[in-house]
Amino acid sequence: MTVGERFIHHGGIECAVRSMSETLFLHYDRAALDAEYDNRAKVAGAEDCIAEWKTRSEEARSNLDCSLDLAYGSSTAETLDIFPSDTPGKSPINVFYHGGYWRALHKGRLQLRGVRCP
Numbered sequence: 673m674t675v676g677e678r679f680i681h682h683g684g685i686e687c688a689v690r691s692m693s694e695t696l697f698l699h700y701d702r703a704a705l706d707a708e709y710d711n712r713a714k715v716a717g718a719e720d721c722i723a724e725w726k727t728r729s730e731e732a733r734s735n736l737d738c739s740l741d742l743a744y745g746s747s748t749a750e751t752l753d754i755f756p757s758d759t760p761g762k763s764p765i766n767v768f769y770h771g772g773y774w775r776a777l778h779k780g781r782l783q784l785r786g787v788r789c790p
Contacts, residue, residue: 722777753779 693701700708712718733740737758741751757763 751779 693703695701696705707713712722715721732738732755736755738756739754742754744750744752757765
């Protein structure tokens with residue numbers, strides 16, 4: 673056991689519990705680490721960007737040929753959306769993977785084009 677760490681029993685399993693002020697990663701405690709992942713607080717105008725993403729995504733779903741929520745797994749969260757090219761023959765494909773953490777929003781807010789936020 674380290675300083676600031678204690679153990680609790682949960683459902684027959686012993687779990688380590690750390691204090692909030694303990695360093696978790698590099699020099700970050702829990703509050704500082706959470707702040708690093710709070711992009712709405714870190715990015716000026718974030719709410720405006722998110723609102724624009726929503727509007728543009730709704731426009732893309734309404735105006736473009738698309739197949740939405742196609743299952744690729746057994747979970748309701750395992751779906752993808754396809755927006756095929758309107759160019760005949762072979763066309764390039766753009767695959768967007770959200771490479772981070774889903775702390776908020778949904779893939780439906782990211783079906784857009786031509787949006788740039790700071």
